[in-house]
Amino acid sequence: MARFEIAEVDGAALGSAGADVFFELGMMYASGRSVPVDLVSAHKWFNIASMRGSSDAIRLRREIAAEMSDAEIGAAQRAARDWLKANPAAPALRAAA
Numbered sequence: 001m002a003r004f005e006i007a008e009v010d011g012a013a014l015g016s017a018g019a020d021v022f023f024e025l026g027m028m029y030a031s032g033r034s035v036p037v038d039l040v041s042a043h044k045w046f047n048i049a050s051m052r053g054s055s056d057a058i059r060l061r062r063e064i065a066a067e068m069s070d071a072e073i074g075a076a077q078r079a080a081r082d083w084l085k086a087n088p089a090a091p092a093l094r095a096a097a
Contacts, residue, residue: 019052026057030064039064043076048083 026045029038042064049057065073 019049019054019057022046022049022052023054023057025049026060030060039068040072040076040079043068043073044079044083047076047080051084 022045026042026049030042043061046057046061
């Protein structure tokens with residue numbers, strides 16, 4: 001399966017984005033809107049959105065996790081952690097966490 005990422009997006013700008021942006025990325029990958037369906041990427045973005053306070057992302061992350069293997073969930077969690085390390089949040093978001 002081909003995997004696409006939002007490499008063209010300015011990491012610093014996205015790093016300080018609110019939960020809605022990450023939720024929409026999760027929806028895009030979960031539904032196959034403009035990209036192939038990729039549950040690992042969807043889980044990753046829902047995970048990041050949930051860390052930013054999206055209760056809908058928590059629910060949808062749980063729903064797609066039910067369709068994923070343990071290895072896929074682990075890959076999604078590693079991808080979220082790696083993305084967060086590479087794109088630290090704005091100071092106001094870090095302080096709120």
